[in-house]
Amino acid sequence: MTPKKSGGPKPGGERRGRGRPACFERETALCAAMRLFWERGYDGTSFDDLTGAMGISASSFYNTFGSKEALYHEAIEAYLRVAGGWFFDALAREGGTRAAFDALMAAAAVEFTRDDQPAGCMISTAATQCSPGQVRVRDLLAGQRTRADAALATRLERGVADGDLPESTDANALAAFYGSLLRGMAVQARDGASRERLREIARIGMLAWPDEGA
Amino acid sequence: MTPKKSGGPKPGGERRGRGRPACFERETALCAAMRLFWERGYDGTSFDDLTGAMGISASSFYNTFGSKEALYHEAIEAYLRVAGGWFFDALAREGGTRAAFDALMAAAAVEFTRDDQPAGCMISTAATQCSPGQVRVRDLLAGQRTRADAALATRLERGVADGDLPESTDANALAAFYGSLLRGMAVQARDGASRERLREIARIGMLAWPDEGA
DNA sequence: GGATTTATGGAGCGATGACACCAAAAAAAA
DNA sequence: TTTTTTTTGGTGTCATCGCTCCATAAATCC
Numbered sequence: 001m002t003p004k005k006s007g008g009p010k011p012g013g014e015r016r017g018r019g020r021p022a023c024f025e026r027e028t029a030l031c032a033a034m035r036l037f038w039e040r041g042y043d044g045t046s047f048d049d050l051t052g053a054m055g056i057s058a059s060s061f062y063n064t065f066g067s068k069e070a071l072y073h074e075a076i077e078a079y080l081r082v083a084g085g086w087f088f089d090a091l092a093r094e095g096g097t098r099a100a101f102d103a104l105m106a107a108a109a110v111e112f113t114r115d116d117q118p119a120g121c122m123i124s125t126a127a128t129q130c131s132p133g134q135v136r137v138r139d140l141l142a143g144q145r146t147r148a149d150a151a152l153a154t155r156l157e158r159g160v161a162d163g164d165l166p167e168s169t170d171a172n173a174l175a176a177f178y179g180s181l182l183r184g185m186a187v188q189a190r191d192g193a194s195r196e197r198l199r200e201i202a203r204i205g206m207l208a209w210p211d212e213g214a
Numbered sequence: 215m216t217p218k219k220s221g222g223p224k225p226g227g228e229r230r231g232r233g234r235p236a237c238f239e240r241e242t243a244l245c246a247a248m249r250l251f252w253e254r255g256y257d258g259t260s261f262d263d264l265t266g267a268m269g270i271s272a273s274s275f276y277n278t279f280g281s282k283e284a285l286y287h288e289a290i291e292a293y294l295r296v297a298g299g300w301f302f303d304a305l306a307r308e309g310g311t312r313a314a315f316d317a318l319m320a321a322a323a324v325e326f327t328r329d330d331q332p333a334g335c336m337i338s339t340a341a342t343q344c345s346p347g348q349v350r351v352r353d354l355l356a357g358q359r360t361r362a363d364a365a366l367a368t369r370l371e372r373g374v375a376d377g378d379l380p381e382s383t384d385a386n387a388l389a390a391f392y393g394s395l396l397r398g399m400a401v402q403a404r405d406g407a408s409r410e411r412l413r414e415i416a417r418i419g420m421l422a423w424p425d426e427g428a
Numbered sequence: 429g430g431a432t433t434t435a436t437g438g439a440g441c442g443a444t445g446a447c448a449c450c451a452a453a454a455a456a457a458a
Numbered sequence: 459t460t461t462t463t464t465t466t467g468g469t470g471t472c473a474t475c476g477c478t479c480c481a482t483a484a485a486t487c488c
Contacts, residue, residue: 018433018434019432019433019434019435019484019485019486020433020434020483020484020485021434021435021485022434022436023435023436039343040343040344040345040346041342041345043258043475044257044344044345044348046474046475047476048474048475057436057437058437058476058477058478059437059438059479059480060436061477062477062478063435064435124401125339125342125343128339128340128401129254129255129258129339129404130258131255131258131260131263134258142404142405145401146405170414173418174418176402177395177414177415177418179402180398180399180402181398183398183401183402184393184395184396184397184401185394185398187339187342187359187394187397187398188393188397190342190343190356191356191359191360193390197386197390200387200390200391201387204388204422205391205422207422207424208421208422210421232455232456232457232463232464233456233465234456234466235456235465237466257445260444260446261447262444262445270466271465271466272467273466274465276446276447276448278465281446281447282446
């Protein structure tokens, strides 16, 4: 255990161990799994599907990711990090609250219909119906959806505080409305709706924005 | 093979055959299957789950309904007939177009949160993500959703013709908006949202109704 | 180079999936 | 009662599921 390591002990996140190095990149494999889960859902994606798309063997899979369910957890995190950034970006953006939601809904129309990704949203439409054995996965997804709505509500509350919205605004109800609309748009996208059609839905959704006079 | 049939060949729909009568009612068993599919989805529901809930054996199942997929088709029809009537009733109701959609959205909030039924909608949230092997089921569901949106659009077009909506109204886009919102509400219901919360979402959705002045 | 450490491919496990078959049972018709 | 028709329970089949084990290959450290 003399500190004469070859290069550095752990230069960043890259592990420089002693044994044989892996012949795949963890992040790349994870993204492949994410796309597959996104496209097919949790139990629509089999072990063999996963190892095939990730380009690794069953044993590599198991001692790198632990289990299918653990991988799904990581895939969700990867989704939020890699493909779901637009959601949080729109909420964090400068400018008025209405402009933020306008941008959010417009971004959803674009992101749900990218031809380099599966249609719709990985989380919005996942595990809404499932067998008793997958109740943990369902609760995980339901929790993520609740958190998304909570993020919307937080932004709306800030809008009320900033004077962008009437004092009488029910931020939780309005957040639930926009959250519902986003999820419905995700289903439409999955069923093949065009970007323009989603953009229209988003535009109509903004007509429900609380009036100053309300 | 003498043509001396017993009495009447098929008096109505009630089959009075010669052999042993079934010890279960077809409709009752079908409804039990519908509820199970509604709660757990197509592949979240196993053969054994079904036969158990329906109270019949595997062979009775097979020669009464043909296959799991054929039963699912029948369950969808049963859903539309038994539990989905409110949708078409609201669209067919007397009065203005806006009142019809108001009633529709209010009914959705009620129907999605009945304690004598699974939460949400059997069709809205089903098979949005699935394996390649279940593409037929997915297309069936997507088709039903498309038909629902088409029904909304037809009613809206009538509204335009009746003068209830501005000539400039894009009926297809507006139908897609309300269709999306309904599906999002179904997801919320599945995640445990209360009837009052859904009622609020529906109310906000009606704020997007086209202005006469638009 | 030799020892050590780690990843890899492949075979195989028990469980469950949907479905199929068959002899026995039950009820109407003759 | 006998015949005919149909349902029924039980058992079996074949595929797939997620997962595990083990001998081997490939790197690093001494």
